[in-house]
Amino acid sequence: MKILVTGGSGFLASHISDKLISSGHEIYIYDKKISKFKNRKQRFIKGDLSNTKLLEKIIKKIDVVYHFAAIADIGEAMQNPADTVKTNILSTVNLLNLSQKHNIKRFIFGSTIYVNSEEGSFYKSSKRAAENYIEEYSKLFGLKFTILRYGSLYGERSNDKNGITKIINHAIKKKVVSYDGSKHTVREYINVKDAAKMSVRCLQKKYENKYIIITGKNKIKINNLLKILKKFFKIKSSIVYRDNKLPGHYIKTPNTYKWKKGIKMIIKNNENFEKDLIKYLKNI
Numbered sequence: 001m002k003i004l005v006t007g008g009s010g011f012l013a014s015h016i017s018d019k020l021i022s023s024g025h026e027i028y029i030y031d032k033k034i035s036k037f038k039n040r041k042q043r044f045i046k047g048d049l050s051n052t053k054l055l056e057k058i059i060k061k062i063d064v065v066y067h068f069a070a071i072a073d074i075g076e077a078m079q080n081p082a083d084t085v086k087t088n089i090l091s092t093v094n095l096l097n098l099s100q101k102h103n104i105k106r107f108i109f110g111s112t113i114y115v116n117s118e119e120g121s122f123y124k125s126s127k128r129a130a131e132n133y134i135e136e137y138s139k140l141f142g143l144k145f146t147i148l149r150y151g152s153l154y155g156e157r158s159n160d161k162n163g164i165t166k167i168i169n170h171a172i173k174k175k176v177v178s179y180d181g182s183k184h185t186v187r188e189y190i191n192v193k194d195a196a197k198m199s200v201r202c203l204q205k206k207y208e209n210k211y212i213i214i215t216g217k218n219k220i221k222i223n224n225l226l227k228i229l230k231k232f233f234k235i236k237s238s239i240v241y242r243d244n245k246l247p248g249h250y251i252k253t254p255n256t257y258k259w260k261k262g263i264k265m266i267i268k269n270n271e272n273f274e275k276d277l278i279k280y281l282k283n284i
Contacts, residue, residue: 009035031044064108092109109134119249
């Protein structure tokens with residue numbers, strides 16, 4: 001199949017693009033930055049998601065969309081809420097419009113387990129909103145989708161925006177293992193290559209219109225992770241925790257989100273609906 005991968009120059013999406021190529025698909029990477037990891041068999045288109053004309057030209061010949069272009073850093077989203085709406089919500093809607101118009105077979109969306117969390121700030125809010133739009137496009141226009149909710153990733157091609165990579169690079173440079181957050185934090189880490197394999201597997205028909213959580217099999221406390229790194233790098237100094245809690249980040253991996261219940265307010269001694277409606281109609 002011909003597959004478009006938006007944000008294909010990024011950490012996760014570049015691995016997905018590689019797996020798609022090795023599975024025999026024709027890949028078009030759409031990104032603002034040229035990929036350092038681009039496979040020679042992949043086609044690269046430099047562009048912004050707001051460029052509807054360019055996107056439509058590409059989507060006309062595409063079977064499946066993997067949409068991963070986004071502001072994915074919680075800190076960046078917290079500092080730039082308006083840009084987060086533009087990039088994570090409006091650009092997604094633009095792509096949904098084109099996908100529906102040109103009968104895309106599947107719209108696969110890179111989301112996050114933060115949608116199940118009270119944390120995540122504007123990043124969580126934008127991903128949850130994008131998921132809602134995808135659901136409505138499916139209901140109204142029959143657009144088939146798969147939503148992939150990723151947990152904590154690690155592995156090749158990551159940078160300091162990735163949690164484990166940030167800790168590792170700091171340990172190498174400063175000879176200190178440190179963490180911005182609580183030592184009681186629990187994560188379910190998954191190697192990015194395994195996450196990419198599962199993302200490609202989701203092309204199977206049984207995953208149509210499904211929500212898939214892609215995260216690690218085993219839980220690990222941050223304190224235990226840091227001890228592993230401390231031992232590996234042979235660092236003698238104590239582990240440093242710089243904050244009690246990092247704003248916007250969850251303490252325990254969330255897999256289920258429960259909507260907050262609303263409180264229903266009732267006016268005392270109000271008339272029944274029929275009487276009140278008739279009174280209103282008489283005054284029209």
